[in-house]
Amino acid sequence: MSNQYDADVIVIGSGALGSNAATILARSGKSVIILEAGEKIPRWKIVENFRNSSKKGNYNSPYPNDPWAHHSYDEQYIENTGPFDFRPGMLKLVGGTTWHWAAACWRYLPNDMKLKSLYGVGRDWPMEYSELEPYYQKAEEALGVCGSDTDDQSGQGGSAFPPRSKPYPMEPEGETYLFQRLKSRLSPAGYHFIHEPNGRATRTYDGRPACSGNNNCMPVCPIGAMYSGDKHAQHAEDAGAILMTDSTAWKLEKGTDDKIIAVHVRSSKGIDTRLTAKYFIVAAHGLETPKLLLISDIANSSDRVGRNLMDHTGMGLQFLADEPLWPGRGAVQQGGNI
Ligand SMILES: Cc1cc2nc3c(=O)[nH]c(=O)nc-3n(C[C@H](O)[C@H](O)[C@H](O)COP(=O)(O)OP(=O)(O)OC[C@H]3O[C@@H](n4cnc5c(N)ncnc54)[C@H](O)[C@@H]3O)c2cc1C
Ligand code: SF4
Structure with a gap:
C-alpha cells in the first residue's frame, strides 16, 4: 500500500458481495478495509435470540436492529408511497442478509x-x-x-x-x-x-x-452448514483485511475528476472518520448502495441510480x-x- 492512502481498497458492506470481493483482494496482497454498519455477532447468539423470540415468523427478529444500523423490517425504514408495502428482509450485521436467506x-x-x-x-x-x-x-x-x-x-x-x-x-x-x-x-x-x-x-x-x-435454515442455520456472508468476512480478515464494525459510511467524497477519493464514516457514538483509498467498492445492499450514491451525488450520469429496483x-x-x-x-x- 502507498502511504498516501489508508488502504488500497475500501469495501463498504460485509455481506456476501463485499466480503467475497475483500477476500479475493486481501488474498492477492492488497490492503483492504471493510466498513460495516452493524456488529459482529456469534452464531450461537443469533440462535439464542431466535429461541427467545416471540415473533418466530419474523425472520428479522433474532437479528440486531440498532438505531444506527436499522434493518429493513422497521415500519419507518422504507417510506412506501404506492399501493404495495415493499419490505425486503435486509439485515445489518457482519455477513449481511445471507444470514437468513433461503440459499x-x-x-x-x-x-x-x-x-x-x-x-x-x-x-x-x-x-x-x-x-x-x-x-x-x-x-x-x-x-x-x-x-x-x-x-x-x-x-x-x-x-x-x-x-x-x-x-x-x-x-x-x-x-x-x-x-x-x-x-x-x-x-x-x-x-x-x-x-x-x-x-x-x-x-x-x-x-x-x-x-x-x-x-x-430461515432464520438461521444453527451450525453454519448453509452459506452466509460471515464466512467470507472471516476469510477476508484471516487474509489481512481490516474489518471495522459500527462504521456506517454516510458520504463518499469526490475529487476534482469526479472519482471517489474518500469515505466519511460515523460510529454509533457519533465519532466521524475520513478514510482514503485508491479504489472503493460499494457493496451495501440493493437499498443502501443507491442511497449512499445518491446522497453523495456519485456515479449517476445516467440518472438511473435508485430507479427500477426489482425484487424477485x-x-x-x-x-x-x-x-x-x-x-x-x-x-x-x-x-x-x-
Ligand atoms: C428472507 C430472504 C431470503 C432470500 N433468499 C434468497 C435465495 O434463496 N437466493 C438468493 O439468491 N437470494 C436470496 N435472498 C437475497 C440475498 O440474501 C441478497 O441478495 C444478498 O444477501 C445481497 O448481498 P449483498 O452483499 O449485496 O448485501 P447484504 O448481504 O445485505 O450486505 C450488505 C452489508 O452492508 C452493510 N451496510 C449497509 N449500508 C452500509 C453503510 N452505509 N455503511 C456500512 N455498511 C453498510 C449492511 O450492514 C450489510 O452487512 C434472500 C433475501 C431474504 C431477505
Ligand atoms: S443444518 Fe441444514 S437444514 Fe439445518 S438449518 Fe442448516 S442448512 Fe438448514
Whole structure:
C-alpha cells in the first residue's frame, strides 16, 4: 500500500458481495478495509435470540436492529408511497442478509438472456449465458453450492440443462420423503419436480459442516452448514483485511475528476472518520448502495441510480395432501417444478 492512502481498497458492506470481493483482494496482497454498519455477532447468539423470540415468523427478529444500523423490517425504514408495502428482509450485521436467506442458487438459463428475441417481451441481455457461465461456476465454488448434474432445469424433463463447464461443487442432499412423494405423484402429470441447487454443504466444505437437515435454515442455520456472508468476512480478515464494525459510511467524497477519493464514516457514538483509498467498492445492499450514491451525488450520469429496483416475485400455494407427507425434515427449500 502507498502511504498516501489508508488502504488500497475500501469495501463498504460485509455481506456476501463485499466480503467475497475483500477476500479475493486481501488474498492477492492488497490492503483492504471493510466498513460495516452493524456488529459482529456469534452464531450461537443469533440462535439464542431466535429461541427467545416471540415473533418466530419474523425472520428479522433474532437479528440486531440498532438505531444506527436499522434493518429493513422497521415500519419507518422504507417510506412506501404506492399501493404495495415493499419490505425486503435486509439485515445489518457482519455477513449481511445471507444470514437468513433461503440459499437457492439457480443460474439464469440461456433463454432468460433472450426474452425479446425468443418470446417478444422485455429486452435481450447484452451478453450470452456462455459468457456468464465461468463466473457462475466461480460463485458456486465460493459459496459452496450443491446441485444435481443431471436435472433438466428447463422444465421439459429431458437431459441436464443449462450447460455447465464443471460439475456442481457438491452433490445434492438426500431426497426427503416429501421430495420423493412430490416427485412420484407429480411426474405422471408432466410436472418435473427437480432438486433446487442451493448453498448448503452436503459434506464438509470450506470449514462448514454437512447439513444435518433440521429445517431451521430461515432464520438461521444453527451450525453454519448453509452459506452466509460471515464466512467470507472471516476469510477476508484471516487474509489481512481490516474489518471495522459500527462504521456506517454516510458520504463518499469526490475529487476534482469526479472519482471517489474518500469515505466519511460515523460510529454509533457519533465519532466521524475520513478514510482514503485508491479504489472503493460499494457493496451495501440493493437499498443502501443507491442511497449512499445518491446522497453523495456519485456515479449517476445516467440518472438511473435508485430507479427500477426489482425484487424477485414470490407466490405462495397451499394444498391439503391426501396422504401424510411428513414435512419439516431437510432444508427449508428442497426442489421445485420449473
Ligand atoms: C428472507 C430472504 C431470503 C432470500 N433468499 C434468497 C435465495 O434463496 N437466493 C438468493 O439468491 N437470494 C436470496 N435472498 C437475497 C440475498 O440474501 C441478497 O441478495 C444478498 O444477501 C445481497 O448481498 P449483498 O452483499 O449485496 O448485501 P447484504 O448481504 O445485505 O450486505 C450488505 C452489508 O452492508 C452493510 N451496510 C449497509 N449500508 C452500509 C453503510 N452505509 N455503511 C456500512 N455498511 C453498510 C449492511 O450492514 C450489510 O452487512 C434472500 C433475501 C431474504 C431477505
Ligand atoms: S437444514 Fe439445518 S443444518 Fe441444514 S442448512 Fe438448514 S438449518 Fe442448516
